Amino acid sequence: METTPDSTPPVNLNRRAFVGAAGLAGLGLLGASRAQAAPATSSSTTNSLLYTVPMNSAGEYELPPLPYAYDALEPAIDAETMRLHHDIHFNGYKNGLNKALAQLKQFRSAGDYPEISYWENELAFNGAGYNLHTVFFANMAPEGTTKPSSTLSKTLDTHFGGLDAFKGQFSAAAAKVQGSGWAILGYQPFGGKLVVLQAEKHQNLTQWGVIPILALDVWEHAYYLKYQNRRGDYIKNWWNVVNWDNVAQRTEAAMTA
Ligand code: FE
Numbered sequence: 001m002e003t004t005p006d007s008t009p010p011v012n013l014n015r016r017a018f019v020g021a022a023g024l025a026g027l028g029l030l031g032a033s034r035a036q037a038a039p040a041t042s043s044s045t046t047n048s049l050l051y052t053v054p055m056n057s058a059g060e061y062e063l064p065p066l067p068y069a070y071d072a073l074e075p076a077i078d079a080e081t082m083r084l085h086h087d088i089h090f091n092g093y094k095n096g097l098n099k100a101l102a103q104l105k106q107f108r109s110a111g112d113y114p115e116i117s118y119w120e121n122e123l124a125f126n127g128a129g130y131n132l133h134t135v136f137f138a139n140m141a142p143e144g145t146t147k148p149s150s151t152l153s154k155t156l157d158t159h160f161g162g163l164d165a166f167k168g169q170f171s172a173a174a175a176k177v178q179g180s181g182w183a184i185l186g187y188q189p190f191g192g193k194l195v196v197l198q199a200e201k202h203q204n205l206t207q208w209g210v211i212p213i214l215a216l217d218v219w220e221h222a223y224y225l226k227y228q229n230r231r232g233d234y235i236k237n238w239w240n241v242v243n244w245d246n247v248a249q250r251t252e253a254a255m256t257a
Contacts, residue, residue, distance in 0.1 A: 053134055060098045063091050064134055072142045076237040078226045089221050090133040093202075096126030128202035132182055135215045135250075141243035152248040155255075159194040166196070167239065170216070173198045174235050180219040185247075186210035187254035194251070211254040214247050 054062035066086050071079035100123040107113045148156070153163055160166035166185075173196050174183035182199040188210055199205050216238060223234035 053130075060101075061094050061130060063087075063094050064137070066137060068140075068142065073140055073241045076143060076241045077140075077223075081221075081223065081225045084225075085217075085222055086133075086137060089219075090130075090137070093126045093129030093133060096122060097130045100126055124203045125201060128199075128206070132184070132199070132202055132212060132215045133217070135212045136217050138246055139214050139243055140238075140241045141246070143240045146242070146244040146246075148244045149248045152244065152251060155194070155251060160196075169196050170214075171235050171239075174216050174218050175232055177218050181205075182218060183216045184210075184212050185214035186212050187251070189254075189257070192255075211257070213250040213254055214242070 054064055056062055063086075066082070069079075070082045070086075073082065100119055103119050104123065107116070107119070148163055156163050156166045160169065170183050170185060177183065177198050178200060180201060181204075182202070184197045184199060184206075185194060186197055186207075187194055188207065190209055194213075195207075195210065197206060197210065216235065218231060218235070223231065227234040
């Protein structure tokens with residue numbers, strides 16, 4: 001379950017966010033609408049279309065708490081990897097995103113844009129990193145606690161020819177990412193299709209508008225302590241800790257948004 005830093009209930013869901021809200025509210029996947037949660041007045045959270053992310057009163061992103069214990073995903077993912085990944089790496093992208101936004105705001109105030117390409121790259125890299133890590137950590141749950149619903153299975157059958165076919169393409173994509181990156185199940189709103197994408201770093205090889213639903217981090221920081229160079233073993237074992245309830249709810253939300 002995703003958690004937020006306080007228990008402030010979401011208010012005034014806009015129509016887009018309200019679709020499917022009954023199924024999402026229990027997992028904290030919806031929050032206040034962006035329009036109604038302007039950074040200057042937001043107490044702690046804001047809506048990012050399909051999931052709630054913590055934000056402070058200054059409009060700066062904060063680190064979403066890990067929704068389970070560090071050791072909850074063992075043996076697939078060990079506690080030390082989870083601790084470093086969430087507390088250090090994820091937090092680093094959060095800091096980088098806030099820094100890029102602050103720097104660009106300063107440029108706008110001055111009407112002068114030195115190193116604009118550098119900071120736009122920082123915004124894309126860290127913003128995509130923050131986004132995907134938010135999805136990634138919410139996508140997992142202790143082994144054996146969830147399984148694909150019949151509705152999700154039917155959807156995957158329609159778009160991929162079955163759960164196994166989907167997992168096969170996703171695993172292959174994850175295994176073959178060049179360098180550091182991701183495999184991502186996403187929804188193309190413009191075509192009404194579910195697709196599997198590879199991302200290099202966090203932001204390369206993406207498609208504009210695709211909504212990430214299920215994301216697998218295959219940067220070495222995600223698995224190297226336990227698996228060393230055996231990325232394939234990490235991918236195989238990661239399927240044991242996928243939170244299928246979360247995947248189903250994100251899929252429904254994306255396809256009805
Ligand atoms: Fe990562």
